[in-house]
Amino acid sequence: MSPQYLSPGVYVEEVDKGSKPIEGVGTAVAGFIGFAAKGPVNKPTFIANWTQFTNVFGAFVPGAYLAHAVYGYFNNGGGSCYVLRLPAGGPDETPAGSTAALPAKAAGAPTTLRAIARESGGGGEGITVEVTDAGDDKFNLTIKRGASEEKYEGLSLSTAKGAQNAVEVVNRQSKLVMLEELKVAGAALAERAPAPGSYALRPAEAQALSVRQTGPDLYQGNVADRSGLGGFEAIDDITMVACPDLMGAYQAGAINREGVKAVQLALIAHCENMKDRVAILDPLPDMNAQEVKDWRMTEAGYDSKYAALYYPWIQVANPNPGANGASMFIPASGHMAGIWARNDTERGVHKAPANEVVRGALGLQNQITKSEQDSLNPVGVNCIRAFPGRGIRVWGARTLSSDPSWRYVNVRRLFNFVEESIMLGTQWVVFEPNDQALWQRVKRTIVGFLTRVWRDGALFGTTPEEAFYVKCDAENNPPETRDVGQLIVEVGIAPVKPAEFVIFRISQYSGGAGVEE
Secondary structure: OOOOOOOOOOOOOOOOOOOOOOOOOOOOEEEEEEOOOOOOEOOOEEEOOHHHHHHHHOOOOOOOOHHHHHHHHHHOOOOEEEEEEOOOOOOOOOOOOOEEEEEEOOOOOOEEEEEEEOHHHHHHOOEEEEEEEOOOOOEEEEEEEOOEEEEEEEEEOOOOOOOOEHHHHHHHHOOOEEEEEOOOOOOOHHHHOEOOEEEEOEOHHHOOOOOOOOOOHHHHOOOOOOOHHHHHOOOOOOOEEEOOHHHHHHHOOOOOHHHHHHHHHHHHHHHHHHOOOEEEEOOOOOOOHHHHHHHHHHHOOOOEOOEEEEEOOEEEEOOOOOOOOOEEEEOOHHHHHHHHHHHHHHOOOOOOOOOOEOOOOOEEOOOOOHHHHHHHHHHOEEEEEEEOOOEEEEOOOEOEOOOHHHOEHHHHHHHHHHHHHHHHHOHHHOOOOOOHHHHHHHHHHHHHHHHHHHHOOOEOOOOHHHHEEEEOOOOOOOHHHHHOOOOOOEEEEOEOOOOOOOOOOOOOOOOOOOOOO
16 A cells, blocks of 8 residues: 655655575584483573583583583584483483482392582582481481581481481481482382491592483484474574484493484484484494494495484593593594584585594594495495594595485585575565566575575586576466465575595606697
């Protein structure tokens, strides 16, 4: 409707014409799933740096690889990520802070009480809990730290009226610790009482990961609860997903080979459904070249343009206190995610994330020969190799797809970038009048964006016309299409492929007299 002009004067109107610029989306945000010493469980948490990760989730935990992956991510150039902490196999996971498990008198000595250091207790350093028997189901506790001593007598785990319930008494009065009761099914009250002894509190970070037998559901989660992989579905920023602690659970015997395959298939399915991210997969530990090829081709048999596999594991410094060795082997997925992010920042998403140094890697679990890579590279296993004088480098950039069009990681990620950018940058088109004027505006908008992408070197061609095309006219928007409310825009781009095989053809040349310059 035109504005009304009822009195003489000068009128200024804002008219919305021309194309609207499309802003490129981010491509370097990782999503990590794993086990940590503390922090929120099954809640995707934004992490901007390593210090923030340690503040929220704690430091390194023996038997877990999440902290190593995040550290490697930031060390290799990663800028930000989301971290989802899994429960350690059940609801009675190890809490944050220094703790001591008090075993029960029952057969097998299950843990029925856990002492947790209060923040005012000096971080738990030097705290001991002494248990003595007081007959029947009763016991005494003496909590010491240096010269400080707290005594509690005639305690019980009974919740009956008049009973000195240990959890209620200690949590109300103690300045050093809190008690947490862990239920043990089928045990009598006297059997659940803690066994006599002295128990020292120690930091959770120094305790080994305890993951009980669990299945793929722990990792998959569900969207409604925002748990597991389902928690990442609501986060559009994520462009790569890794689950390094799947290997930690496998080494702990909490999941078998079929379970590993099921979880990695869930990672792949998540990325295929979201269509804006790629899964970075790890092989099982201690595999030689033939075994990883058999795993890739036969046992697992993955085939997806939304996944990449890196082999072998890498050697890093062991930060765990009291560790047997100065170094350890870890899955490489976290470091690879960092290299992807660094590559995107320095060169662009169109550049294959390969021939890049793996920062923080001291060595490799297996030294791969050229002949071994000759068999692994064609089946999509990206090798990490050590080269004399050039360090440890990523020497592969392939997806796990059998389709030659989607052979390279950078091609898949470039399309993710272009598709997501166009989708978000053309939201203004929805419900606009579907006519020739709109078609031309949409076309100008997309052409302008793709021209910038071409100028950045992401598309092949000496001119924009060679690098891409955009078609939005009456031919692909006939009346029957417009009548059902559809606007169809056809876009074609020519991605730059990596020079994976550089071939110099050298022949012998006999120079001599009579040769004209």
